[in-house]
Amino acid sequence: MKRIIVTGASSGIGRATAELFAENGWRVGLIARRADALAEIAARHPNAVPLPADVTDPAAMARAFDAFGPLDVLFNNAGIFGQAGSIDEIPLEDWQQVVGVNLHGMFIAARLAFGAMRAQGGGRIINNGSLAAHVPRPGSVSYTTTKHAITGLTRSLSLDGRPYNIACGQIDIGNAETDMIAMLRKGEPQMETMDVAHAAASVLHMAGLPLDANVQFMTVMATRMPFIGRG
Template sequence: MKSILITGASSGIGRAAAETFLEDGWRVGAIARRADRLEELAATSENVVALPADVTDAKAMEDVFTRFSKIAGRLDVLFNNAGMFGPAGPINELTVEDFEQVLNVNVRGMFICARLAFEQMRNQTPQGGRIINNGSLSAHNPRPGSICYTTSKHAITGMTRSLSLDGRPFDIACSQIDIGNARTEMVADLTARAAREHPEEPPMPSMDVADAARSVLHMANMPPEANVQFMTVMATKMPYIGRG
C-alpha cells in the first residue's frame, strides 16, 4: 500500500486530498492542528493515521514523521499543503508580526516538513519518493493586498526548484501545484472580503475542491521516472492571465 503524509488535512484542499487518496487505496497520514477534525476523518477509514501537530513545531513534526514511517513502513509522498493567507492590505497597513506569522506557516512550516520527508526518502529502501508543494497562483501573479501571502508563495517556488535539483541523486522528485479559487474556507473568506469591498462586482469564479485534489493524486501517481514539475489548476473564468 502506497503512503502519503498530508499537512493541513483537517479542511480545504488537504481534507479533499486525504479523501481522494483514501478512495485510491493509499494509507494517509493526516496532519493538522485540529485533532477533532482528524479523528472525524480517521473514523471513515482504517487507512487514516490521525497526526495532530503544528507544522511550525519542528520537534512535534519530527515525532509525527517517525510515527507514520513506523506504521506505514515507508513514505512515498508528502503533500506539503498547510498554509494561511494572513492579513490583507497594502504594506503600510500591515505589521511586521503579520508578515512573520504568514512566513512562519507558509515557508518555515513547509521547510520543516520537506526536510523531514527528504531525510526519510533518502534513507529508506528502496530509496526515493515524491514531495508535492502547494504553491498558488500568487506564486506567479499576486492578488491586490496580498504581499505577505504572495511573498511566501514565491519562496515556495524557489524551495520546489531547489528540492528538485537536490533530490535527483536520491530519486526524490519534487513538484508544485498552483491552485486557483478552489472552494475552501480560505477562498470563502476572500470571496466575502471582495463582496464587501466591491459589492457591484459578480462573485469570484471558483471550482470544486475535489478537482484540485484529483490533480494532486495524478501528480502522486506518476511513475518514478516521470514528474509533473509544475501544475496550474484553476477556476476557468478567474482573472489569472493578465490580472495584476
C-alpha cells in the first residue's frame, strides 16, 4: 500500500485530495489543526490516519510524521489567503501569519519529508503553489509573495533531491470550489471556477508516477479563467 501525508487535510483541496487517495487504496496521513474534521474523514476511510498538528509547530509536525512512519509522497498543501488589501493596509501580524503557514509551514513539512525519504532511498514531494505563483490577483500581496517563494522551494528541492531519488513537483491550481474561493467570490461574483475534484485528480496523477518520472510544474484551472493574458 502506497503512503501519503496531506497537510491542510481538513477542508478544501487538501480534504478532497486526501479522500480521493484513500478511495484509491493509499494509506493517508491527515495533518491539520481541526482534530474533529480529521476524525470525520478517518471514520469514512479506514486507510486514513488523523494526525492533528499545526504546520507552523516543528515539534508537533515531527511527532505527526513519526507517528505515520514511512511515506512515499508528501502533498504539501496547507495555506491561507490572509487579509485582502494593498500593502499599506495589511497589518504586520496578518503578513506574519500568512508567511508562517504558507512558507514556514511548508518548509517544515518538506524538511521532515525530505529527511525521511533520503533515509529510505527516495520519495516524492508535491507542493501546492497557485496561479498566484505566476501572477497576482488584486489585493493579495501576502499570499502572492509566499506562493512565489514556494516555486523557489520546489526548484531547490528538485535539485537537492536528485542524488537521493527524491522527486519534487508543484501544482498550480486555479479557482477550485472551496471555502477560500467562496470568500473571494464575494468581491468577484463572476469568478470562473472548477470542481475541486479536478485538482485532487491532478495530484493523484502526479503522485502515481514512478520515481524516474516527474511532473515538475502543472497548472490546472477553470478553462475560462483570465490567467493567460492577465496582468
